[in-house]
Amino acid sequence: MNFKHAVLSLMLVIGSVFSAFAQTTGSVRLTVVDDKTGETLIGATVMIEGTSKGTITDFDGIATLNNINAGTYNVRVSYISYQTTVISDVKVEAGKAEELTVHLKPADLEINEVVITAKAAKNSENALLTLQRKSPKLFDAITADQFSRIGVSDAAGALKKVTGVTITSGKYVFVRGLGDRYSKSVLNGSDVPSLDPNKNSVQLDLFPTNLIDNIIVYKTFTPDLPGDFTGGLVDITTKDFPTSFNLTFSAGLEYNPQANFNSDFLAPKGSSTDFLGYDNGFRALPKEIAQYSASDFPDPYLNKSEITSVSRAFKNRQFNPGKASQFLNHSFSFSVGDQVKLFGKPLGYIFGLSYNRKYSNYTDGVQNSYEGISEGQTTLNRDIHMATTEHKSDDEVLLGAMFNTSYKFNNNNKIGLSLMTNQSGTNDARYQDGYLLDANPDSTTHLQNRAITYTQRAFRNGQLRGEHVFPHLNNLNVKWSNSFTISSIKQPDTRMIRNQYTINQQGDTLYYMGNLDRPSRFYRDLKEINNSSKLDFTLPAKLFGGRDSKIKFGGLYTYKNREFRENIYQYNIQSNKNFDGDISVFFQDQNLGYVDGTLKNYLMMINIDGNNFDAYQRLFAGYAMIESPIAKKLNLTAGVRMEKTDMELRAFNDSTGTIKTNDLLPSIALTYNINDKTNIRASANRTLARPSFREFAPLATYDFFGGYIQNGNPDLKRTLVNNFDLRWEKYPSPGEYLSASLFYKKFFNPIENAQLPRAGGSTSQFQFKNVDKSTLYGAEIEIRKNLGSFTEALKNFRVSANYTYVYSYVNVTPEELVAIRAWNPGASDTRPMYDQAPYTFNASLSYDNPEKGWESTLSYNVSGKRLIVYQIDLPSIYLQPMPEMNFTLKKNLSKRCSLMFKAKNILDNTYKEQITLGDNVYYTTKYQQGRTYAISFSYNLSK
Template identity: 35%
Template sequence: MNKWILFLLAFAGFTTTAYAQQGTLTGVVVDGASGETLIGVNITIPEANAGLATDLDGKYNIQLAPGTYTLEASFIAYQTKVIKEIVIKTGEVTRVDIPLTQESLELQQVIVTASSVDNSEVSMLRLQKNSLSIQDGISAQEINKIGFSNSAESMKRITGAAIEDGKFIVMRGLADRYSIATMNGVVLPSTTPYRNSTSMDLIPSTMLDNIVVKKTFTPDLPGNFTGGAVDISTKSLPDAFYLNIGLSASFNDQTTFNDNFLRDPVEGKYDWLGYDDGSRKIPDILLNNEMLTSLGGAINDIRSNPEDQQLINRFNSTMQALAGRGFSVNRHSPGLNKGINFSVGNRLRLKDGRSLGYNLGINYKQDHAQYDNRVVNNYTARMDFDNRMVPYLLSNGTESVTGSNLGGIFSLGYQLNNNNRVKASILYNNSADQSVLNFDDGSMPQLLSGSDLRNRAISFTRRSLLNAQLQGDHVAGFLGGTKVEWSGNYIVSRQYEPDKRLIAAPVFPGGTYNFVAEMSLPFHFFRDLRDEQYSGKIDLSSGLEKIDLKYGAFFSRKERDFEERRYQLSTSRTPDASQYVSFSEANGDYERFFAAGNTGVLGVRDGEVEFGNAYQYQTPPSSFYEGHEQVAAAYLMSTFDITDKLKTVLGARVEFTDIAVGIKSGAGEKGTINTVDVLPSLNFIYALNDRSNLRLSGTRTLARPNMRELAPFSSFELSGAFAEVGNPGLKRTNITNLDFRYELFPRPSELFALSLFYKNFENPIIKELSATSSSPVYQYVNTGTAKLMGVEVELRQKLDFISLALEKFNIGANFSYIYSRVDMRPEEYEIRKNVDPDIKDWRPFAAQSPYIANLILSYDNPEKGWQSTVFANMFGPRLFANGRGAAPDTYEMYGRINDKANNRITSNFPLPELNYRLRKSFANSFSVALTINNILDYSVVRYQEHNGIYYTNDVFNPGRTFQLSLGYEIR
């Protein structure tokens, strides 16, 4: 780490010396009425005798010596705009965006001063105002101001957005299956098999240009979203040279220097980077299924003939390798969390107006999390309504997690001229979580006659994403000025879990340790999921006399390969040998019982081989599945003005879906979806005046099950916890959407918006805790219908309207209220009705909060280099899972454990997440920032409520974090 820091500082010194002593003038020229960018606008600077034309994005970029200049922007059929008093400073980028007005006989030229022209702070709102669909967004400038560290955190600022598990976006109360994430317009895959959308925490905020969320569908977007389409834009051609270096260290009041932090004794030399060096990998010999089958079927009958003895010896060495990993843990005191990020870019001006730009970003961080009062409980239900909560699993202990993230992005853009540009980029991100979940205090009252239970899970989970993109933008003169945009992508995502270990050890009265038939014996899991995806698209835009056409095609194919191997301890083959130590004799000591000397071949007596602990290959065929998801699409949309104030966007998209998932052996039912969907879209935009719009939208979209949900594969993450199984019979969901929005832009950086929305679902997909299964199991099912409706309000306001003394203060607030009802399946409803005749036959969508609120109060004084931001986010209790049988449903919220004796909340009124950041810039290039997260010290709580009592299902407290960041930048 120290070497990295020294290298980056040395590089910074070199580039600072090499940096040219000029300034850069840049901006975007748009049609003042429609907001569309204008290509080929003539930009002249008389004082410098310089000029150029705007490029494919309506952008201009010119280097000038320090001084004061005048800019003239002229274009056919538009009034010439003259902007005076533009000040250029050494090494700085000055942005002047220019809206042009259609030419009139009365006025051919408009003269303004630079101080009256919008700046970069309002570019996102301008984009929002002039978009063809309802959208929200957050710029890199705002992300930096608030101090968000990744895309997931940044999304909390968006109206109607919430984050689940710190990674997955929930838009408008709809779980991640109803939202998609794209990077530069190309859909990103999920690196988690149980989710539809990508893990948003994989992309660090330092790599972002902006985040835009489309909330209504237009035909040029993928059709499989309903809540929102999140587009993450990475940096393209820079305006000028820039360099950023950031270092951070943070202290968590629950984790840092906590002596109770647990670690897996198996440690690799690359763990700190998020890679396993092979220390946890599956032994090669265990991949020989024929050998394992032979041993599993006849191990007690094996005699000491040469072939069998050789087989036994090979098996013994393998078992010793597994046993050496064991189930014991080490205690460790973690130090400060740390992070480093580096980014650099420049635009090189070549001959004949050509330019070459590059961006390079590297990000690394390592965080620790300790949850000292970790609770995991599961309940079933009696049919007795007055006292029906029955404990199934009760667990209390700790969880220790070390997370490492290493990412990088490199892009290269080449602008041949104003009409042609190509860009290549590659993004790579790797993250790993090393986790020990340890419950020394627990029980399973129903299964073990009241015995206590020790439960432990040790895991290393690595997620990686590689995204290579090639894009092009062109204006084809031979096609009448048609704009052509194309892209090709190759994406590989992987989730790798080598040697996940699960053990549940019953403790009977008197302190007797023993395994029982009612509980699964200790497991070693080896899981590997790999997705490989190819995609390409082309979009063409043609402007006719009174109508703008956009049309194109898209193709994507994703192939998945998943393998899970399970090896389970076998005690049935253990002989009565004096050298063998049983679990009871070991007094529950994991290290002693699982020692290599207590495993495999212990010796030969009377010519017969004696075995100690051994592992059986317990992998069902469904643990090996493969599949593909192929989507082809074509679309046509038109934009035209019905009147001077009323614009319509009309079109349709046709999507061909081909999904097939099955067990590799060919056994069992295969999950398939083969459909053709026509997805129409109709949007109306009425400009009340030049500062406000009315929007009305009616669209049709869909949601597809992912391959994990279709695969007949069952998995579990903790011994005694509920299993999760796929369903090959799932259907895709069709959704009808209606949206209305009023938006007002009082000043360039201000906004007031009011939105109403309604959605109707056919065959919605839900994750259900089965009410009819003989054992508790989560399953994916289609229900009949569902409805969702809501209202969103957003305000962004400068506070100088109260007093000029508050001119540097800004407030941003948004609130969403959401109501939904999803049909309960008849099988479950009949069971619940027998207990409570008045019970409703519906429930809300999973992960849907009844309300979401965000508040930001910021102070920005660039002259003195001070920034201060308070950020609060709060969401109402959201459905996590339905209760089994007659049990009440499980909800999730941020709260506080007030009843500490029972680890329970006493109210379901949530706590907000409250964060604060203070930043000071000095000496032009340096900055220091203090960030405090979770000031109110909330806990994440999942609970079931019955007769006024809140039964805890899951609790963990992330603690408060205090972070100090140092930054160096050249812009």
């Protein structure tokens, strides 16, 4: 509490200091753009009539006029070959910056002057819709003002509202139903690595919305974008610095009855720094054990003192998570920014901090696996070693910080630096209780599973960038950037234990632990370094009959290096196999190592060389393209990108995988402007998808709870995809939008995760592999409408909705078809693509009354069932739809303060992984997440 009080006091002091230095003058900041193309104009003249104040726009199209006495003025904007525009009634207030966007119309034969009333461009959603209308690229977006309206705290939550986008596991993006392999995420245009060893795309819950300006989802490829996306490219843009001093603070509390103040919450012991998202060494491997490798680990019969020492080395011997009531979910965010003068030139900066701690819990979960079936079988039998009920608790912390700065040497040159760090820690505890060997619920042989996992994720990114305009070279624009990222994921001391118990006729419970599944401790460590350098040139030119055009060219170099290490330690159970139910008895000193000359339970090191690997990927890319009108209303974007891939993985068992390819990725897109508000877009291009290092690695990992083995495949090839898109779009008025799209994709060598044949009761195994071809096609529709156009009574209401339909199929291989038709003779020879959702639907109804200070949004989203486990000796497993409805209500208490209430997951949806056989439904995983109620307060101090 002292720390929190100190932070609050510091904020109040800062606010008081800046308030004390209130100015008597204000400023005006204009962004000047071409009304036809939406491009910013360099060198436009801006004058305040009746004064000597004037300047020209820089290469961002921005002109800033400072030290203007408070009052109302007319501002004149002029530029050669454009109509001069006068903005009337621009109100300048002391200590404030008035921000305007001015659209200049190209001059016809006669130069005219246009007079308009000043209107500040404060609605960033409208600004992005304008950019979307003018852009040669096909994209959808969500902006910072929408984050607040819908009440989301991270990028993953925000993207749920974007057309055709689905978020899985609370962090992974799916675009147009395609899984993470076919989606890509970048930060400020630069590559960022995934922090999940099993995924390609970055975990989007790592990016708090208070640090984000907007998120753009590109649906089609153009040569100036990375070539390794097919569903969509998610570009997260961090906040830019403000034009004047701005300080914001917010704090929030959330309550979920399943998790908060619940005495049944599983809470294993942790370190004193867990609340900051990292372990301080509490879970570290003891030095007595760390000195040994698997080859020289003490022999239990030859090294008696050593085996006793290592067996007793762990100080934390908790395998059974305790229970403790947890506080409310809580979050804090703070940011401060300003624009100042350094050597007479503008220097802008923004610094932001965010903290979020969230608890989740369920006690009624279901976890099952099933045996393979034969022809004519109408019911399933549960597999051995699989529990049926689950209790799971999570304690998740996310701490983020960002610093952005930019310095303009003059109107033609600027450089910028962005630094971001995110730290995340998740304490996960599970307890399962079920039946062993017998599918009969009346069986007296029971199974108990317990697991304690701590996952620590770290993300450190630095970006240095520059932009330069060369007027003597026809305003050649040069942009460059270098992004360096260090990321890591650690799982120190994951503990798993399994035991059996029976209940005899007298009602006594008899416990037993054997060596079929020994108590285990896992140490996993993934480190990745990612360095990405970009250089882009844009040269204005006259093409196709002297029309204003652009020639673009540039290159990219990316280097990734990943190290993955896994050490496994298991206890060989020699004594106390029959116990009284207290599993801690196995790990007491008197039962570890040698006691009175007798070997008791002892520690072993299991080393699987194939599960440890080093990998790298080098990518060289170059591109050339044009953007040009080729007729009065027809615009062309065309070019080609070349990507050279050098990818190699080497496991410690000397197994290797290599991909070396040179790929040409052509692209052509046409935009037909029916009028100023309506476009028709068509595009065709080729993209690719590379396997992740995990898919590429020769790992064979056992899922303790799923009861199956997942295999990698070093022989994987990259996937090539041909893409075709057609979209009609209309922008009836500011903030309104209508669109309808069709798309078609053909995949060559797509990567699928499929079951391998198994014999008898052996453990089910899966492996990533290439299949010959697959096909996907679908349609999208979207509407955003202000209801005030129907009646004045609804002027503060707006509705938005989007729907995406996707159909995909893969040809089943002959070997798989034989195995499937052994129990299902009528099985189809095609199936859906792995991890592909057949539809997504989003809708929201919003109310905004700025006069009364009220804002409210009711939102709903859902996606169709998707194939998540493809099986050949059983019906496949599908993740079922999970409709989600949320409500937010915001009240602006003053110009600086606001209060917000949220109700999340109002429908209390159920997570269900399901097998269907005839009329029978079987769940492999099932649980409810619970409803959450939240309240937050925000404060804004700005000049």
